[in-house]
Amino acid sequence: MxxxxxxxxxxxxxxxxxxxxxxxxxxxxxxxxxxxxxxxxxxxxxxxxxxxxxxxxxxxxxxxxxxxxxxxxxxxxxxxxxxxxxxxxxxxxxxxxxxxxxxxxxxxxxxxxxxxxxxLASEAVIYGRFGYGLAARNRTYGVDRHRARLRPDLPSSGRVELLDVDAAVAELPGVYERIPHRPGMMTRPEVVWRQYENHLRRSTDPVRAVVHHGPDGPDGFATYVVSGLHQHPWTKTLDVGDMFAATPAAFAGLWRFLLGVDLVDRVVAGARAMDEPIELLLADHRQSAVDRIGDDHWVRIVDVPRALAARAYGPGEPVVVEVTDPVLPGNAGRYRVTAGGAERTDAPAALTLDAATLAMAYFGTWRPSALAAAGRIVVRDAAAAEAADTLFATRQPAWSGTYF
Ligand SMILES: CC(C)(COP(=O)(O)OP(=O)(O)OC[C@H]1O[C@@H](n2cnc3c(N)ncnc32)[C@H](O)[C@@H]1OP(=O)(O)O)[C@@H](O)C(=O)NCCC(=O)NCCS
Known part of the structure; x- marks a missing residue:
């Protein structure tokens, strides 16, 4: 090229x-x-x-x-x-x-x-002009390890195994394959695992990896780093780098382990899914607190017709949207979005938006009516914005969990 x-x-x-x-x-x-x-x-x-x-x-x-x-x-x-x-x-x-x-x-x-x-954008102002939109958000939260207790009635099953780096490199890809994907999650090709391996091997503070074994085999994993060991007075933080659980029991099992690691004052889980239910696991939900809401992945819809046709929609009235796209003009045009799918149409558009805004709505992260209120969608028919809210709504917030 x-x-x-x-x-x-x-x-x-x-x-x-x-x-x-x-x-x-x-x-x-x-x-x-x-x-x-x-x-x-x-x-x-x-x-x-x-x-x-x-x-x-x-x-x-x-x-x-x-x-x-x-x-x-x-x-x-x-x-x-x-x-x-x-x-x-x-x-x-x-x-x-x-x-x-x-x-x-x-x-x-x-x-x-x-x-x-x-x-993943270093600065939020760079990529929108090329049609990338903030398609998912995440939250970073901390848990006070000395005061937080899991609810005593929380079901306990499975066991957690600590892996050395070689074992982590060999086993984690197989565990990841067993994790159900929510919208926004991606497959991890070999090159991503190699980058992951570099991170595991090169960190100055050692990276630990644990796997949760449930009734049907490995069903979750986490990696973490404990830092603060060289400061006085000690305030040691366990930073969770990566955590996936195939079942609620695996999620609870991993947290049971993380909150039990010795010589740790605070556990911080970075860039987690917005709906991750840590509060519901704790006897006192105030022992976890959100440190920040951050950007998850930015997405550029490269092939708008195929993307629109591939996703599932909620039970809203049909809406015709017009997409503008100066960078990839083949995407430009009008699309009829219905509860059953989406395809190109010549009908007049009720909503007009650019490719970046479409990516923000597509994954359910931003409601079309909120995007319209912020001036990112031009509305010709007020009822259409409401219908689009129902069509584009998703059951689970989008989240990637993979950083590259
Ligand atoms: C971000 C970076 C790649 C931009 O490269 P560049 O060659 O200067 O960008 P361009 O000249 O092609 O700029 C294209 C447009 O983006 C704007 N832009 C580029 N970088 C920007 C920035 N950091 N902040 C605000 N606007 C920016 C330019 O003003 C220009 O705007 P226009 O289309 O209205 O004319 C470069 O500044 C860089 O390497 N930054 C440090 C590393 C980094 O952040 N990389 C991105 C990792 S995700």
Whole structure:
């Protein structure tokens, strides 16, 4: 792939150029380059052919992607590209390099049949212009380990096993496969697990991993780091990095374990699903508190007709929505959304919105009437906004739980 701009050109990087892209990206985040040992592992997180670079003739910007599948409301899994490693050299910013990288990448995704692109944004103001919308939110909460008690009547079953890093690397992918997907969750391809492995192996504070074994085998896992051991007076925090449970019993079992880890004052669970029921597990719900609500994944709907046709809808009256999309104009047009599905139509539109706003509504995170009130949806028929609320509503809040 090659795209020639007036001041630079964009092309797919060869494998032997990935390290330079990694150094550039890390530099853009003010992080030092990987040393040789780190890079040997980090290189395996690069999907061959998945990284593009801008050259003038030096490498001045880069963006990486990998292929996976994303679960949409209703349970269908569709092709997605995870976008990461985006950076432009500090002396070449604000001259359109990112715009060219994003456009090239999205056109490539569209040509390859990718339906969604997902990313985690360093800053909230960057990606909306390319059609990415904040498709899910998450919450970070803390639990006072000394005062929190699980409800005594909470059913207890299963056992928790502590794994060393080698065992975690070998076993966690299999446990993840057994976790039911809610909307917003993705499959984790090999490159994501390799990145995960780097995190497990490279952390200065050791990363611990535990697996919950239920009646039918492994049904949940968590990883955590305990920090604060070198400060006086000690206030030691156990930070949960990753936690998935296939059943409520596995979720309770993991929390029973986490609240029992010795020499810990506070357990913090970061970027969790908005509806995770920690309060309901505790005898005194005030011993858990939300530290912050944050951005979960940003999603770009690359193939609007396919995405709209794939999700399940609530029992609302049909609504015709018009989508505008200057970056991927093939998506532009009107769609009739009904309780039974969605397809293109020539009928007049009651609601008009851009691709980023569609992504915000699509996963049920933002009600169309709230988006309309904020001026993100143009409403021609007030009843349609209400009908769209019912059509796009979801049973569970979207959440990814995978960070890349
Ligand atoms: C964010 C970053 C990639 C932008 O690259 P860039 O080449 O300067 O972006 P462009 O020149 O193509 O800008 C495209 C548009 O985005 C805007 N923009 C880009 N970065 C922005 C930022 N950080 N804040 C606000 N606006 C920004 C530009 O003003 C421009 O707006 P316009 O379309 O109205 O003209 C670059 O600043 C960078 O590497 N930042 C540090 C690393 C980082 O945050 N990476 C993203 C990781 S998710």
């Amino acid at each position: 090659i795209r020639v701009m007036s001041d630079f050109e964009i092309r797919t990087l060869r494998t032997d150029e990935h390290r330079a892209a990694s150094d550039l990206f890390r530099g853009s985040l003010h992080v030092p380059p990987s040393d040789d040992a780190d890079w040997e592992r980090a290189a395996r997180a690069y999907q061959p052919g998945g990284t593009i670079g801008a050259f003038d003739p030096d490498l001045i910007g880069t963006a990486r992607s990998f292929d996976a599948e994303l679960t949409v409301p209703g349970g269908a899994r569709l092709p997605m590209a995870g976008v990461t490693g985006v950076g432009v050299r500090a002396d070449r910013t604000r001259r359109g390099v990112l715009r060219a990288l994003m456009t090239t990448q999205l056109e490539d995704f569209a040509a390859r049949g990718v339906v969604f692109a997902n990313l």
